[in-house]
Amino acid sequence: xxxxxxxxxxxxxxxxxxxxxxxxxxxxxxxxxxxxxxxxxxxxxxxxxxxxxxxxxxxxxxxxxxxxxxxxxxxxxxxxxxxxxxxxxxxxxxxxxxxxxxxxxxxxxxxxxxxxxxxxxxxxxxxxxxxxxxxxxxxxxxxxxxxxxxxxxxxxxxxxxxxxxxxxxxxxxxxxxxxxxxxxxxxxxxxxxxxxxxxxxxxxxxxxxxxxxxxxxxxxxxxxxxxxxxxxxxxxxxxxxxxxxxxxxxxxxxxxxxxxxxxxxxxxxxxxxxxxxxxxxxxxxxxxxxxxxxx
Amino acid sequence: xxxxxxxxxxxxxxxxxxxxxxxxxxxxxxxxxxxxxxxxxxxxxxxxxxxxxxxxxxxxxxxxxxxxxxxxxxxxxxxxxxxxxxxxxxxxxxxxxxxxxxxxxxxxxxxxxxxxxxxxxxxxxxxxxxxxxxxxxxxxxxxxxxxxxxxxxxxxxxxxxxxxxxxxxxxxxxxxxxxxxxxxxxxxxxxxxxxxxxxxxxxxxxxxxxxxxxxxxxxxxxxxxxxxxxxxxxxxxxxxxxxxxxxxxxxxxxxxxxxxxxxxxxxxxxxxxxxxxxxxxxxxxxxxxxxxxxxxxxxxxxxxxxxxxxxxxxxxxxxxxxxxxx
Amino acid sequence: xxxxxxxxxxxxxxxxxxxxxxxxxxxxxxxxxxxxxxxxxxxxxxxxxxxxxxxxxxxxxxxxxxxxxxxxxxxxxxxxxxxxxxxxxxxxxxxxxxxxxxxxxxxxxxxxxxxxxxxxxxxxxxxxxxxxxxxxxxxxxxxxxxxxxxxxxxxxxxxxxxxxxxxxxxxxxxxxxxxxxxxxxxxxxxxxxxxxxxxxxxxxxxxxxxxxxxxxxxxxxxxxxxxxxxxxxxxxxxxxxxxxxxxxxxxxxxxxxxxxxxxxxxxxxxxxxxxxxxxxxxxxxxxxxxxxxxxxxxxxxxxxxxxxxxxxxxxxxxxxx
Numbered sequence: 001x002x003x004x005x006x007x008x009x010x011x012x013x014x015x016x017x018x019x020x021x022x023x024x025x026x027x028x029x030x031x032x033x034x035x036x037x038x039x040x041x042x043x044x045x046x047x048x049x050x051x052x053x054x055x056x057x058x059x060x061x062x063x064x065x066x067x068x069x070x071x072x073x074x075x076x077x078x079x080x081x082x083x084x085x086x087x088x089x090x091x092x093x094x095x096x097x098x099x100x101x102x103x104x105x106x107x108x109x110x111x112x113x114x115x116x117x118x119x120x121x122x123x124x125x126x127x128x129x130x131x132x133x134x135x136x137x138x139x140x141x142x143x144x145x146x147x148x149x150x151x152x153x154x155x156x157x158x159x160x161x162x163x164x165x166x167x168x169x170x171x172x173x174x175x176x177x178x179x180x181x182x183x184x185x186x187x188x189x190x191x192x193x194x195x196x197x198x199x200x201x202x203x204x205x206x207x208x209x210x211x212x213x214x215x216x217x218x219x220x221x222x223x224x225x226x227x228x229x230x231x232x233x234x235x236x237x238x239x240x241x242x243x244x245x246x247x248x249x250x251x252x253x254x255x256x257x258x259x260x261x262x263x264x265x266x267x268x269x270x271x272x273x274x275x276x277x278x279x280x281x282x283x284x285x286x287x288x289x290x291x292x293x294x295x
Numbered sequence: 296x297x298x299x300x301x302x303x304x305x306x307x308x309x310x311x312x313x314x315x316x317x318x319x320x321x322x323x324x325x326x327x328x329x330x331x332x333x334x335x336x337x338x339x340x341x342x343x344x345x346x347x348x349x350x351x352x353x354x355x356x357x358x359x360x361x362x363x364x365x366x367x368x369x370x371x372x373x374x375x376x377x378x379x380x381x382x383x384x385x386x387x388x389x390x391x392x393x394x395x396x397x398x399x400x401x402x403x404x405x406x407x408x409x410x411x412x413x414x415x416x417x418x419x420x421x422x423x424x425x426x427x428x429x430x431x432x433x434x435x436x437x438x439x440x441x442x443x444x445x446x447x448x449x450x451x452x453x454x455x456x457x458x459x460x461x462x463x464x465x466x467x468x469x470x471x472x473x474x475x476x477x478x479x480x481x482x483x484x485x486x487x488x489x490x491x492x493x494x495x496x497x498x499x500x501x502x503x504x505x506x507x508x509x510x511x512x513x514x515x516x517x518x519x520x521x522x523x524x525x526x527x528x529x530x531x532x533x534x535x536x537x538x539x540x541x542x543x544x545x546x547x548x549x550x551x552x553x554x555x556x557x558x559x560x561x562x563x564x565x566x567x568x569x570x571x572x573x574x575x576x577x578x579x580x581x582x583x584x585x586x587x588x589x590x591x592x593x594x595x596x597x598x599x600x601x602x603x604x605x606x607x608x609x610x611x612x613x614x615x616x617x618x619x620x621x
Numbered sequence: 622x623x624x625x626x627x628x629x630x631x632x633x634x635x636x637x638x639x640x641x642x643x644x645x646x647x648x649x650x651x652x653x654x655x656x657x658x659x660x661x662x663x664x665x666x667x668x669x670x671x672x673x674x675x676x677x678x679x680x681x682x683x684x685x686x687x688x689x690x691x692x693x694x695x696x697x698x699x700x701x702x703x704x705x706x707x708x709x710x711x712x713x714x715x716x717x718x719x720x721x722x723x724x725x726x727x728x729x730x731x732x733x734x735x736x737x738x739x740x741x742x743x744x745x746x747x748x749x750x751x752x753x754x755x756x757x758x759x760x761x762x763x764x765x766x767x768x769x770x771x772x773x774x775x776x777x778x779x780x781x782x783x784x785x786x787x788x789x790x791x792x793x794x795x796x797x798x799x800x801x802x803x804x805x806x807x808x809x810x811x812x813x814x815x816x817x818x819x820x821x822x823x824x825x826x827x828x829x830x831x832x833x834x835x836x837x838x839x840x841x842x843x844x845x846x847x848x849x850x851x852x853x854x855x856x857x858x859x860x861x862x863x864x865x866x867x868x869x870x871x872x873x874x875x876x877x878x879x880x881x882x883x884x885x886x887x888x889x890x891x892x893x894x895x896x897x898x899x900x901x902x903x904x905x906x907x908x909x910x911x912x913x914x915x916x917x918x919x920x921x922x923x924x925x926x927x928x929x930x931x932x933x934x935x936x937x938x939x940x941x942x
Contacts (some may be wrong), residue, residue, distance in 0.1 A: 025314075032770075038657050135654025138918050143898075150902045151665050227779055231884050234781045235899050250782060254888070257800070261789045268782030276777035283773070289757030378851075397927040403810035403861045403936060414849040448937040464847070543819055 024288070033284020039277025047097040050090040058083060058091040059242035062133035067260040071126050077262045078187040080252065086265065088244035089270045095245050096226050096274065099160055104218055106164030112172025112214065114204055118172060119179025129172065145228055149237050159238045163228045167221060178210040217285040224280055225279035230271050298326035299370070301504050302351070303317060303474055306364040309343070309350045309463030313359065318579045320346040322528040323364070328472065333498065333505040335519030335536065336427045337512060337551070338508070341576055343528035344508045348474040351506075352391060360561050368472070387417040390465040394477035396457035400449035406433070410464045417468045432463035457485035460491065469501055476508045510556055516540060521612070524548050530606070531558060533614040544615040546592050547572070586618065594619060636935060644929050648922050655918045659702050659911050666907075673907050676717030679687055687714075713915070714908040718901070723912035727894065731916060733803065734893035737885070738878050740809055741816035746871060749821040753867075757836060758855055775822025780881045784815040785889035801890035812889040816881050820874045827870040828863065835859040864916020865936050872928030874919045 027033055046053070062082035070077045076085040118129040136144060148162035182188060188205050196204075226246075232238030235246025241248055246267045251263030307319040321343040328334050336344045349355045350362050353373065359575035366373040368389065373381065392397040401409055410429035420428070426445070433441035436459040449457055460476065465473055472601060478494065479487040495518060498505055507519055515522055515536065522539050524532040524547065532545040543549045574591035577583055583590050589599040596618060604618045663670040671688035672679070688694060691714075692703045707713070713723040752772075756765035761888075791811060792800035801809050835841060836859050844858040845851075883895030890896070892915050901909040933939045 011935070029314075032773075129651050131654055134651050135658060138651050138655060138921050139914070140876040140878075140917070140921070142877075142880035142915055143914070144882075146883060146898060146902065147662070147914055150907075151662055223777065230779055231781065233751070234779075234884065235887055235903055237899070239766075247781075249778070250779070250785070254785060257785060257788055258793050261785075261793065264785045265789070268779055268785070271779045271782065272774075272777055275779075276773065279773060279777050284687065349842075352846055354845055382850065384847040384848070385845065389844045391843075393839055395839060399843045401840040401858050401862070402938060404858070412849065418847060450938050461843075464843075577693075579777065613861065 005046050025289035027284055030284045030287065032280050033288070034142060036277045036280025036282075036284060037074070039273055040281060043093060043097070043274045043277060046090055047093040050093055054084075054087045054090040056087065058087040058244045067263065069260070076266045077260070079263050080256060080260075085249070085266050088249060089246065089267055092244040092246045092249065092267070093270070093274070094228060095156070095239060095243060098269075099156070099163070099229040099239075100104060100222045100225040102160035103164040103167060103229070104221045107167035107171050107221060108161065108214070108218065110165070111168045112210075114168070115172040115175025116179055116206065116210075119176035120183060120198070120202060120206065124269040126176075130176075133169040134168070137173075141166045141170075142228055142231060143222070145232065146235075146237070149232060154237050154240055156239045156243070159229050159232055163225055163232070166228070167224070170221075171214070171217065174213055175210050178213055179206055182206050182209045212289045215289065216282050219278050219282035219285055223282070226271060226275050226278070266275050298329065301330045301332075301369065302328040303324045303367040304347075304351070304364070304407060305367065307347065307350060308363045309326075309346050310361045310363075311359045312361065313580075315580055317361075317443065319582070320528050320579070321350065324525075324528075324530050326523050326533065328504050328506055330471075330504055331502050332521065333507055335515035335522040336506060336508045336525060337515055338509060338524060338525035339576060341579070342525040342527050345565075346528075347525075348476050348506065348508055350390060351474060352385055352389060354385075354391075375402060383417075386413045386465075386470075387468045388446060388470055389472045389474065390468070390470040391474040391476065392461050392465045392517050395481045396454065397449065397481075398459045399461060400457060402449055405446055405448055406452070406460050410445075410460070410467050413464060414467050427466065429433065429463070434468050435461065435466075435497070436460070436463045438463070441475060445548075454482055455489065458482060458486075459491055459493065462490070463496070466497060466501060466503070470503060473498075473503050473505045474508070475505055477510070478507075479514060480509065480511065486513075494518070512540075512551065524551070527579070527582065527617060529587060530614070531588065531614075532615045539612060544609075544613065544620060545588075545617050546594050546619070547588050550591075550593075577593045586616075640933055640939065641930065644926060647721050647928065651918075651922060655915065656705055656708055659708070660701055662911065662914075663907055673821060673905070674717065676906070679717075691898060707762060708734030708915070713912040716901075716909045717903050717906045718909070723908045724928060726897065726909055727912045727916050730894045730897045730913075733891060734879070734882050734886070734895060736809065737812055737816060737882060737893060738875065739890060740813035741820060741878055742871065742875060744817040745820035745874070746826050748817075749824030750867065752821075753825040754832055754855065754860065756825070759827045760833065769829065772822040772825045772829075775818050776826075778818065778886075780815060780819055781884040781888050783818055784811070784885055787811050787815060790829055790890070801888075808889075812891050813887050815888065816878060818887045819881055820878055823870055823874050823877075824867065828867050831863040831866040832859060835863040838862070861935070865932060867929050868928055868935065872924055877925045879917055879920060880891075 060076070060083065065074075065078050065082035065131030068074060068078040068082070074084045074086065074182050076089065078087070079085055114129055118126045139147070144145050145162045145165040148165055149158060152158040152162060183206070188201060189202050191205055229238055230245070230250070233245045233249075234251040236248070236251055239245035239248055243254070249267040250271075253260075253267065256263050303325050304324060306322055307324040308319065311318045311320060323495050324343075324347060326334070336347065338344050348362075350367055351368075351373065353362070355362070355541050355603075362374060364374070368384070376384070397423050400406070407426055407429050409621070410432055411422070411425035414428050415422065415427040418425070418428075430441045430445050433444055435440070438444050438456055438459050444452070444456070444460075449460075452460065458481075462478075477496070479490050482490060491514065494505070497503070505518070507515065509515060519536050522532075522534060522536050523530050524539075524545065526547050532539070532543070532548050534544070539548065540552065543552050572591055573593075577590065585601045586592070586599040586604055589595045592599065602618075604616055604621060606614055606616050607620045609620065657862045663673055666673055668685070669686050669688075671691065671693050674691070675684045675687050692700050694704075711724045715722055716726050718869035719726065752768045759765055787880065788800045788811065789796045798811055799805075801810075802808055832855075836855070838859075840862075841854060841859055849858075877894070882893060883898060885891065886893045886896040886900055894916060898910060898913045901907075
């Protein structure tokens, strides 16, 4: 015990800049995280500049050229309506990014404040929030999103709301857990004893400590959001055609699996790579930032 | 002439590979443990005393650990043994007790199982016989109603009981050498005394040699005959216990002794107050040049900053690593 | 004394019993929460819940009938009480599509989903746990990298896409296995592999993490210091401790698996609960959606309960606290 305490003291003595540098160095050495970062950059680039790279309306049908295998003109082939699959994937990246950002923002906006309040104040507020969280977590996340879609209806906006709300309990849990552990720390007690206002304590002392897990969860959450939205699209209850959405593209390609498997293959690869990017960087961030991971 | 030592460590160097380079935890350490002897090893946290104990049993995972030198146990070099042979020694000829009995005992196995599995392994007896002997061991370490306790899990025992169980486990195969790494540090003071009494008694009964690793000089004074003082992986002083307390040679040892309160001491000398060793233990990655203690040494000289002192052997079996004595 | 009574009669483990009862009571709030969720679900919809429940084709008389039958003309608390009363009798009304009682529709599909889920979880444990142990025992070697990257691929892959790709490979190209439907054991293989892929990845990751932690604990060093073989140290000392978080993950994954079942069942035209939910959402058949969600919720609670009981079995600290 004493030995451990000592080493902690030493660690804090060496901390500060050196610690940050060490962690940054560790993140850069992590080739997997680096690869994830590259995947995310490609994804963002495609989403932002895609329509410039691939001009034209990706939803305009061209029935003469339906279900063509990959060719020079259409590197990934065409779908049942003769539309370029590459074009639709490129344009679809923008849709999925929009959804992912919307979902994660909604999750953060609702989940973080609720988690902070729940963890910091405890008591009845905490009890109420926790019972709601428990109930929501009693359902697998995807099913929760599906149930919400059932109530709200299909479409892009409702996809964002449904998936977003289904993620709120995860953020509440995460933030609440962190707050509970930080709240008992000596410096927070000291701040409270000095009469610092609650809001100030939350902002200055607790939020920074919660930032690391939130950052990690945000990266992982982007991946989950893409997966969930694509799942809803695949089932036909998400973003509706003719909007190019990866999941919906897969769903419609399913009918041509026997004769033109490429229609379903390529959108899946796009989803996979985007999600992989966020998962890799989430893992890398956790390893680099979380002090519980030894260096 | 002294008889051949039971354990003889020669130029032991244990290093760890880290992202920022090699960290030397133990540096060219040489020491002997004789049969039936209790050798004390003292030093601050991080001086390499625990790593030494783990090196002896080759319990450090490699990588990251790299061990060099010789560890001769009854004449054979432990570092040359095959994994099978070293396993025959562990828990049988040499066993070890750790500081924190709660984390050192497996929480999901009963006390009896944890003791008897070593007996089964090394003595090749049946399950029932091993269990019987485990209960006997619990009785020997004075655990009340050992029959029932053997069926319990570590969390159901008090801290003192757990450490008794650890001792029972370590001694269950009557080892020739016991490595005790801070065996009482995690315990209450009253319990500490009981555990020490127990260890002293069992040492006599089993004729076990003990390497007692601790930062508690009081414990050393009570149990050991010879002491080795370590600082940053190096042995800085070795001496018979009485001589060390009467006349510490190394400035670090002097600092250590001045930093602990002794009953009646202040009255006797009238002037000595508790003193602390200034400075902190340096980062192991940035070892000071020359003598490792020089940044904190009150009697530092020019030579100390540049050159490492050699180990000087003095009369009466004393050794010291300091320019003051050269 | 103690060992004597052990021989005479199988003693009831009161600690265990108390723990089970405590755990059962703790599921109550969630059950109430689920009932609220179901109750308010229809009332959140725009329009008249009676109309929604009766379906689009219903005549005004039918709608009026349902309104009265469900007490929708009474105060909201009475309505909730009535709803709760019907809920405990599993009376969720009739399907707007088929006019069959909801509970029958749901009940008929349940075994298929459970079959798929259990097959998948067994498959996932069978591969995930050994893979995780292997990579924890040999960290930062090629085998560890292989396991961890496969696991990461597994959790990043859309379930439905994997399912389709398996169909392309095994049904279209190789023609070994059917692409969908039920009937023979051959029909179970592809859907359960699809469903397991995701879970196997999670289990492997968790096993690796918790084994690494257990192997770094003091008690592992103690076990090694006794001279035990490495295989005994790993299995008897480390794994038994590491199992606790692994069981949690398996339980949690069972939930995710139910979610994944929705997609997998759609891919393979598997007549389970997940498929039923999707069809009902598309047909706006709300009574059936309610019923299926209720069953999913109950299943999840049940699995969590089982997980907690297994915990108490594996970890003596829980039983006696």
